[in-house]
Amino acid sequence: MIFINGFFLVNFIPFGILALAGIILFFSRKFKNEKWHYPLLFIITVILFISLLRISVIIGRRYAMPTMVPGIVISVFAIMLLPEILRRFKIKYADAIVRLAVVITLLTCAAKAMRFQESKPYLYKLSEAVQNDCDKNNVNKAVVLIFGNPGGKLDFSPKIDVLKVKSLRIRDRFIDIEYQLANLEPEYLKLSYPLVYMLCVGPESGNFAVDWAKRYHDKPELVYEYIRVKDQTALQLYRLTSNYPSARSSPDELGKILINNNILKNGDFKSKHRLPHEDSSAKVLRSCGVEPSADGDIYFPEKWMIDPGHGWKSACKPVSIKLPEDLTDALIIQSKDWVSIYTEDAFDGGKAYLVAVQAGAGPQGGKLTLWAYIYSADMKYVRTVSYQDIKLSSPSCRELIPFRLDNCEKFRLVLLASGDVNIKNIMAVPAEKSAK
Amino acid sequence: MKNKLASLLHFLDRDFTLSKRQVIFAAMALLIIGLGLRCGYWTMRDHPPRDEEFYIQAVENINNHDPAWFKKYDYYSPLMPKIAATVCRSGITAETALHMLNMGYAMLWVLVMFFLCRDVFDDDKAGLLGMALAAFNPYSVRMACQILREPLYILIFTVSLWCAVRVIRGKGVNLLYPAIIGALTMLGIYTRFEGFEITLFLPLAAIIILLQYKIQYLRQAVTNCVIYFLTVAILAAALFWAGDSYMTRIPGKLYGVYVVSKE
Numbered sequence: 008m009i010f011i012n013g014f015f016l017v018n019f020i021p022f023g024i025l026a027l028a029g030i031i032l033f034f035s036r037k038f039k040n041e042k043w044h045y046p047l048l049f050i051i052t053v054i055l056f057i058s059l060l061r062i063s064v065i066i067g068r069r070y071a072m073p074t075m076v077p078g079i080v081i082s083v084f085a086i087m088l089l090p091e092i093l094r095r096f097k098i099k100y101a102d103a104i105v106r107l108a109v110v111i112t113l114l115t116c117a118a119k120a121m122r123f124q125e126s127k128p129y130l131y132k133l134s135e136a137v138q139n140d141c142d143k144n145n146v147n148k149a150v151v152l153i154f155g156n157p158g159g160k161l162d163f164s165p166k167i168d169v170l171k172v173k174s175l176r177i178r179d180r181f182i183d184i185e186y187q188l189a190n191l192e193p194e195y196l197k198l199s200y201p202l203v204y205m206l207c208v209g210p211e212s213g214n215f216a217v218d219w220a221k222r223y224h225d226k227p228e229l230v231y232e233y234i235r236v237k238d239q240t241a242l243q244l245y246r247l248t249s250n251y252p253s254a255r256s257s258p259d260e261l262g263k264i265l266i267n268n269n270i271l272k273n274g275d276f277k278s279k280h281r282l283p284h285e286d287s288s289a290k291v292l293r294s295c296g297v298e299p300s301a302d303g304d305i306y307f308p309e310k311w312m313i314d315p316g317h318g319w320k321s322a323c324k325p326v327s328i329k330l331p332e333d334l335t336d337a338l339i340i341q342s343k344d345w346v347s348i349y350t351e352d353a354f355d356g357g358k359a360y361l362v363a364v365q366a367g368a369g370p371q372g373g374k375l376t377l378w379a380y381i382y383s384a385d386m387k388y389v390r391t392v393s394y395q396d397i398k399l400s401s402p403s404c405r406e407l408i409p410f411r412l413d414n415c416e417k418f419r420l421v422l423l424a425s426g427d428v429n430i431k432n433i434m435a436v437p438a439e440k441s442a443k
Numbered sequence: 444m445k446n447k448l449a450s451l452l453h454f455l456d457r458d459f460t461l462s463k464r465q466v467i468f469a470a471m472a473l474l475i476i477g478l479g480l481r482c483g484y485w486t487m488r489d490h491p492p493r494d495e496e497f498y499i500q501a502v503e504n505i506n507n508h509d510p511a512w513f514k515k516y517d518y519y520s521p522l523m524p525k526i527a528a529t530v531c532r533s534g535i536t537a538e539t540a541l542h543m544l545n546m547g548y549a550m551l552w553v554l555v556m557f558f559l560c561r562d563v564f565d566d567d568k569a570g571l572l573g574m575a576l577a578a579f580n581p582y583s584v585r586m587a588c589q590i591l592r593e594p595l596y597i598l599i600f601t602v603s604l605w606c607a608v609r610v611i612r613g614k615g616v617n618l619l620y621p622a623i624i625g626a627l628t629m630l631g632i633y634t635r636f637e638g639f640e641i642t643l644f645l646p647l648a649a650i651i652i653l654l655q656y657k658i659q660y661l662r663q664a665v666t667n668c669v670i671y672f673l674t675v676a677i678l679a680a681a682l683f684w685a686g687d688s689y690m691t692r693i694p695g696k697l698y699g700v701y702v703v704s705k706e
Binding site: 016017018019022042043045046047048049050052053056057060061069070072073075076077079080082083084086087109113116117119120121160 | 480483484487495496556559560562563564565569572573575576577579580581582583584585586593596597600601604607608611612637640643644647648651654655
């Protein structure tokens, strides 16, 4: 169905119909023309083959696009046959009628081409509304959550982050939001951003703010609304305001909050300890190609562990771990596969944390991801939760990750690295320490 | 009034023939109208479409030799951004280069449509009619003003189709056309992964030649096919050998689309 729809879109309906008529006429013996027959047979075979091949790859109407070329050729064929067909019905001025019809249709083509350009003033107005509101509230960073498809690119300033929630459907709006934002609760965006905007695209009658308040117990304020006339779609911009100092702090102030309230021990990996020769972790590290120090022992950051059963067993050689030597150094992990390290201490679940990771990638590139191992109250392993990739740049950058684990008693933070990764520091602060 | 209409219809009805000069003039006029329509559409744009950002970033990352980007998007058909990146080295911005190239591909396509229709029907008037349909086609007008891979792909597709028609018409008896179609097949695949559909053209053309001339052209058809497949195989092998990550991903993509999705 998408293909047929696409065929008429790319060929323009009158010429799409002519192309289909042309295919039928081609197989009619009455209109056989030896001069055109074989090249046209080729063109028609091409269009039929492409139609069959394309049906599997079509996910949008524009994927029917290559049918436009043979479609035009077959339309030309049909147009060239039309006077002859009209003459058979003894219609006077057959050639003239066909030519006039073609010219009129071509002019409607041009008109149609211009009508594609639908004005979308709201795209600018929405960006402006966000910028003006930020200026009014005297903040220089914010995040916009986009629910639905606004129909174009929103031109926000570089200081405004955008998170797209693509699969929003109004009927099951909160199921989708819950799914998309499971790891990024809107409340915890407020740890990092003083203002959280939500752009909701939906029917005019939708009541986004009320539904949101029911789900998240925080009523967003309507900042801007635009009703699209053609389909009565409402584009509503809502705002949530953060009361966390961490969101409004300068990088230095935020650094102080993080340092003063950090609950992770040895987050800079500076203290290290010797792993006993017979220790299972030491054996796994050695088997992965981690080179021992000059005294033949393997040293590892204190308060950090490896899980021999996860990642490490299947890791391809060689894995290299270099511990920081001085204040400017970082823990360097180089590995083809994912390898993980996790905190020895376990933290309380059901609370929100703000995790700050300062890390970078080497010249070969690397990836770093934050996970959590979930435990029961008696520290029995329950499951693993993957969180999010950490942005890496060279030499290092700091990324803040709002973090919350409900429905669990205890958890340990896990860092998964692949490629050439250097981790300078990791800190975790309970959210209440960052709240007023 | 009735007489005036009748005389107008008689004028339109007369069987006219066009001289070479008139054909060139009409073709030029259609090109100018086509360009005018596209420029008109372009000036009416009041918002950038969504795909543009990605392609502009792609061109900038190619020129900055960003390894992370190459690793992340190694499955992505590279021809269109790479051509634009090359043009960008002359000092123009990625956005301008992409827009200029897309408009250029779109206008070249309108011109190639003239040659394709002329060779299919062996008639200049059919060529002009095909060119008019291409110049006024609303969807092609829309695509020409956006940053998409489609204008380049449609150009490669049409040139391949035209070469195949010339082979059928016997205008491509020499061995150049099969080799050109082979090279265009690879370019098509590098523009969009669905470009492998161009591999159909030359074998189909060979079958049509055999239908048209019966068995007496068997040698010509087989030679054309051999030249064509040799060109495709040599280019594909060279790219595999050079470790081109996109080429190594094509079999997996085809398997994913045509085998796994069916299961």
